[in-house]
Amino acid sequence: EDQVTQSPEALRLQEGESSSLNCSYTVSGLRGLFWYRQDPGKGPEFLFTLYSAGEEKEKERLKATLTKKESFLHITAPKPEDSATYLCAVQAAGAQKLVFGQGTRLTINP
Amino acid sequence: NAGVTQTPKFRVLKTGQSMTLLCAQDMNHEYMYWYRQDPGMGLRLIHYSVGEGTTAKGEVPDGYNVSRLKKQNFLLGLESAAPSQTSVYFCASSLGQRNSPLHFGNGTRLTVT
Numbered sequence: 001e002d003q004v005t006q007s008p009e010a011l012r013l014q015e016g017e018s019s020s021l022n023c024s025y026t027v028s029g030l031r032g033l034f035w036y037r038q039d040p041g042k043g044p045e046f047l048f049t050l051y052s053a054g055e056e057k058e059k060e061r062l063k064a065t066l067t068k069k070e071s072f073l074h075i076t077a078p079k080p081e082d083s084a085t086y087l088c089a090v091q092a093a094g095a096q097k098l099v100f101g102q103g104t105r106l107t108i109n110p
Numbered sequence: 111n112a113g114v115t116q117t118p119k120f121r122v123l124k125t126g127q128s129m130t131l132l133c134a135q136d137m138n139h140e141y142m143y144w145y146r147q148d149p150g151m152g153l154r155l156i157h158y159s160v161g162e163g164t165t166a167k168g169e170v171p172d173g174y175n176v177s178r179l180k181k182q183n184f185l186l187g188l189e190s191a192a193p194s195q196t197s198v199y200f201c202a203s204s205l206g207q208r209n210s211p212l213h214f215g216n217g218t219r220l221t222v223t
Contacts, residue, residue: 042216042217043200043214046211087153100153101152102152103152
């Protein structure tokens with residue numbers, strides 16, 4: 001069974017304090033790993049897709065990396081507007097659906 | 111270009127009542143999905159559709175039915191609501207091509223008393 005576990009559940013940082021969020025996964029052949037951002041009262045918003053181990057993608061203060069067992073979302077010098085819940089999801093080879101983790105709730109204090 | 115639109119945004123039902131949630135997308139996407147989101151459980155797939163006239167079961171399909179009569183619309187029905195169906199429901203769509211991302215609506219918050 002495909003599984004995704006995210007850690008920590010919640011993380012509080014000061015503005016400018018860099019950190020990383022973890023997404024561990026088990027899947028029968030990875031087709032893609034996705035990162036989403038979700039603001040309160042909104043639907044998830046797509047950030048990145050990673051396809052194979054060693055791949056990295058960047059967007060503003062966010063960088064996502066991928067290994068064979070986990071993915072990291074690195075946040076560099078975060079700002080209060082980066083506060084949100086970050087979701088990780090995997091798609092197995094041959095599957096039409098995504099399996100989501102429970103998310104990490106990130107709070108950046110000014 | 112509105113993306114994915116869900117109606118209604120909020121609804122309160124009594125146990126045993128029925129209702130339909132509507133999802134509409136204007137991106138000409140082939141695939142559409144219904145998820146529910148509960149605290150501590152993450153997003154769980156209820157049903158999905160890979161094209162007009164098709165539907166398939168996800169992880170938690172019991173108590174729900176769906177229809178995809180038109181490509182742009184995906185309906186989620188609750189025939190006899192139960193308190194366990196209290197949740198936030200999200201619709202999503204995608205192109206259906208390899209690794210195409212999901213685009214989500216802003217959700218329907220349903221409370222069943």
